[in-house]
Amino acid sequence: MAIMKLFNNNPYFKYILGTIIFMIIVFIDLQIGLFASRTVNLLIRVVYFSIVAIGFNILLGYAGQISLGHAAFMGFGAYLTAFISNNFGLGFLPTIILSGLIPMIFGIVLGLVALRLERLYLAIATLGIGVTIEFVFREWVWFTNGFSGARLSRPEIFGFAFNNSRHFLLLATFILFLVVLFTYNLIRSKTGRALSAMRDSNHAAQAMGISLLKYKLIAFALSAFYVGLAGSLYAYAERYVHPSTWGAELSLDMLAMVVIGGLASIGGSITGAGFLVLVPRLVQDLPVIGGITNINFILTGLAMILVIRFMPIGIYNWFDYKVIQPFYYKMLNFDDPGGDD
Amino acid sequence: MLKLDNISAYYGNINALSNINLEVEKGEIVSLLGANGAGKSSTLKVISGLLEPRDGDVYFKDDKITGMEPEKIVDHGIIHIPEGRQIFPTLTVAENLKIGAYRIRKSTNWQNKLDDIFEYFPVLSDRKEQQGGTLSGGEQQMLAIARGLMAEPELLMLDEPSLGLAPLIVKDIFKIIKKINSEGVTILLVEQNANMALKIANRAYILETGEIVHSGNAEDLASDEKVKEAYLGSKH
Amino acid sequence: MHWQIFLQNVFGGIETGSLYALAALGVVLIYRVSDVTNFAQGEMAMFSTFVTYTIWVYSANAGFPYPYVAAFIGALIFSAIFGFLVERVFIRPTSDSSLLGKMIVTLGLILIVNGSAGAIFGTDSYYMRRAISGHIRVGNMIIRPHSFFVIGLAIVIMLVLFYMIKFTMFGVAIRATAQNDKVAKLMGVPTKKVTAFTWIMATMMGAIAGLMIAPATNVYTGMMADVHLKSFIAAVLGGFTSFVGPVVGGLMIGILDNLVGYYISTNWQTVIVYGFLIIILIFKPYGLFGEIPKKKV
Amino acid sequence: MKILEIKNMTKRFGGLVAVDDLSFQVEKGSIFGLIGPNGAGKTTVFNSITRFYDPEEGEVILRTQDDEINLLNYKSHQIANFGLARTFQNVELFGNMSVLDNMLVGAHTNIKTNFLIEGFRLPGFRNKENEAKEKAMDILGFLGLKKLANQFAKSQPYGVQKLLELGRVLMTEPRIILLDEPAAGMNDSETDKLSELLMKIRDEYNLTIFLVEHDMGLVMDICDEIVAINFGKSIMQGTPQEIQASPEVQEAYLGGDDEL
């Protein structure tokens, strides 16, 4: 009971608790080797895609702006990390921050495009921009090493090298935790409200003094920063960056992450990242049908459609709405919040 | 002609209507009154098929129409003009009216119908090629009503037709309702403007939190002190 | 002969561009009726093309006198059923979800359709003939009669759609359904049928597009990847709310692609062409022919 | 003092002149009514003042104690800064946000932070948020909506939505508010309550109310002055009694007393 009160009253509590529990598990794993190495790698991937999804959710879920070109920003962040650490040997922190900041500038440019374009037009135009950047990656061999791909090593902080994937998982989780807190603070204050207001009614938002220019730029800049940062973690985690990873398919995956996990929710972002990273791998391992050609694609596609069919508001939001909240209200005797179906 | 038999309806867990029994005879004007959220619109939605009742049945001319698709119910001759000016914003005024004639698309003379409509609402005739969404609030409301009339309904259900209309036009609307009623169209009318509604209605039902609390002859209700006090405001 | 080279590039671009246009028209149709962006249009077209190809090969082997005609008719029949099934099984059950949800459904469809095609038809490439084979030489230029056929087809489909949407009761019903399907129902429009019908039509158009595209790409599971993306860009460039738009947009991309490839650079072709198109879009945010939505508060 | 002055405003849509060389002035502290037939141009006037439309001609002067501002020189999101806020004819709420958050958006221009301060919770952040929250709860209490603070705006009944829109406007600390058909969709007794509420708002928040309304009961009850327009042109300006007595207004707008 007390724990539950805590959950409800201190909004950070669930994030702190979740992070600590997760980190403890990884620590134990570090000692006794609980997970297969593949599991650890998958978890790392879930972590950096969670950052991607949170950034994308700021853009789509909160601000209501769509982009199908964000994969390019992730690639940009990844290449920057490889480029900076190979050529300038900057430390981990400056490198990942730069890898977020520079895409952010490009994000602002995309935001300017978004000022003119809307909805589907914006979606397809950004898709085109993303593809264009993907082609630039291929041609700028000095920056990306072309089709040979850029290689780099795992990061070092204060002389400690994160060569063990489990160590790196801890590091990445901690960064995700910081990102979650920052985002949580942000969306529950003036900026976050302004973004959501812009999404729900352009006109009313303006009448309340919200500058669409400013907040569209903020939304695109922030999301590009997050995605670039995640790209940086990608580079460190995978130690290899290849130009064909950053195409439209990845951008569409980002879209799927936030819609399937749950729009305008941090938990939804993480859930969605988990879904898109893990489901294709899980179906690959299904014993009986795993051998059928392309079964991984077919089942992943089906799973996506089933989620939309039965949990149209996203997996996390659906659970939150249908299971967790009613549970709180029953346990703590709050008034039912009502809400519509 | 129309009969609601013990209807209960819900939005999720929210109970909107309980045990509604209601009848409309052919050629009548029946008004449905009640405060905000009383369930007036929900009643119309049940009849037109937008809201499926959990219990009870709806009959129209001896056919059971409960649970039918809305477009099937339209085929039976029931037209519902929903509340809140729900016109098609990027269709022109003419196209909005054209879609109103969908029910009678096979008969060749629906074009003539257009002329009648423009006689009722000359403003719309001036705005034929304007996109619906750019009309003024009141013009949109007129368009919504006109679009419903295009379908040549047998039973016409209007949900707050006077919303946002200038006083002069409100009077016109009620005149139009009377006129088409005299041409044989049965009317079920939801109105906030209870005085007007009772003035033109034959009978009325009064709803409160999803239940019928009064019903009867319109004149009797209009003079009923309790009804006056609760629904007709200070000026009466 | 410089002008011949220029013209040759333009001719080639017109042929490819009308393929993009054909592919785009189906996307636009579905968008107009249900606001859904069907990302799976290309993959569905690919699947239909495989079936068409199979019919063609079988009927040729069976000694049927006009195997191509058989394949064409088979394509129409199959795709009608295919479109019907996709709508019934995947689209209708999710019709209550948000627009973004619907986008995700079509993303799921890509995986399902492409995955099944790989499992059923394998991964090899196959040759598909042109509707009209051969070419004519004019000076140093070659002109394919097939390209006239494709352009003609695109224009006919465009005109039919334009007429239908603009002037027929059914067309108005389609647009009404897109804007507010509840109220459309209240006006008697059978919205489910309307939606099913448009999916069927769009899938048939996809099958025709696939059949026309196949000679330029071969028949294989990846045949639509590039074409599909370009068809979307063509549609946006021309304007998603018009049918002329995608045709003009498609032709522009086809021609520009060749001119940039010939006169500037093949390596930077895609970057330059897309960059140019995006700049056009910034100045014409609703495409060259798109309707600018008027908003009122 | 005239807090708001419309000078020779003209707004055209293609061939249609929606507002035609219109001029009038609004007295500070009054309740001022703008009436006219459907399509007369009332909402267009509001949209022009709040810069959603660009009028072709004219000026919109907002006066403070020591300053005069021509609103037409500013963008729509800057207008709230000057203490002018509006509601919309078709309620425009932030549907997917809570009632409280809708109110807090109203305080947007008064909370001076930026996203770094917010994201890292730098000093000073909490105070500003809390002040705004307290104020929002006060206003919600005043409107009788306190209990609904944490519910979604979109799931509220129409009447609540209209009140919430009013509350949101009050959050901007306005000196003048523009209300477009606040009584639409209300029955007579609800309209009566609204009349009282508007007078109370004017007095307690010490502001000017400029409203468009078709409910003549409300308009005649509470307005100090009314301007009636038709085809974008002023027919007459005066007290409610003068307006009611005017044959032009009768003919264009109110209609005779003929029976149905």
Place this chain on the structure above:
Amino acid sequence: SSQGVDDNTITIGSVGVTSGPAAFIGQPYYEGMRAYFSTVNDEGGVLGREIELIQRDDEFDPAQARDHVEELIYDEEVFAIVGQLGTPGVISSAQLVRDAGIPSVYFGSGATELTELGENFFPVQPNYVYEGKLMAKYAVEHFEAENIAVLYQNDDVGRDGIQGIREGLAEMGMEEHLNEDAVISHNPNESDFTAQMQRVLVQDPDMVIVFSLSQAASLIVRAAEDFGLEVPMLTTYSNADASFLATIEPSETAPNAIHNLHVMGWLDVDEEGLAPLNNAMEEYYPDSVINAYTMAGWVAGETFVAGLRNLEGDITWDNYIESMNNLEFTDGLAAEISFEPGVRQGVTHMAVSKVVEEDGEYFFEQLTDFMEF
């Protein structure tokens, strides 16, 4: 003995794409490889043990490839990685393989990097840079070309190829045979070759090298027919199979151009040489077409097993690596496979074949002897 080996089996792993758009490579490739291992196992295995292959699909994603390799080495504990497929995946997991020291034999990749990765890497397939060099040599010496044009696919394959062609010409001192304007790229999934063909034509070349994979190459051959390009064309060994010719459907689309088509080859594709493969495929995968990828997979199997057969002492990584270093394998499909310490060039002997027609059937016929640069 090292991990992955017990009394009855030697477990090995492989990672490559078998689903999605690139599956057209992986599917036949792994059929070839499995056909070989099945043959060996049916004949009693090697060193008294059967070979068991754990095969993973990386969907052509380098990150997944690396995961799978890591898993194979540390979780599945395989003895060797055999025939890893796809350049990005191979490179992204190279570090891992080097650190582990596990033998990695044969790569389904023509990337040059493979030649320098380390002692436990045994690339076999000719790398594309080398092939490019050899093509240049053939162009000059065999085709006596003085004005070469190159059409190449703008990705890892084509770029390595054009680099090799340039290097080759430079080493022979014949740069002037290749005009910069005659080096023309295309997107791998290009569908309209009008611009490219026009650019080739204005160069008026006496020979065209097509460094593109089968999908694009088939379209290029057809375009050559349409535009009346009537000079020899030489394309990469990746296209050296009959199924490529079937895709072109020459009798309908390129009755003239097809006779100008030449292809590089590193495998002995005469009837006799192919017999074991054909027989095995007939037995294990009777419904499948045999193409260059099938053959590549088969050679991957051959190479690995050849190393085992040559091995002395315990079956350990060190012994296997030593065995491979001493290998001189000439009994397989490839002309000769051999490694020396520090030398990881892969196969360097290649020959040119040309298309011939017989009764409406088209196939490749070897035209030159095998030759090194």
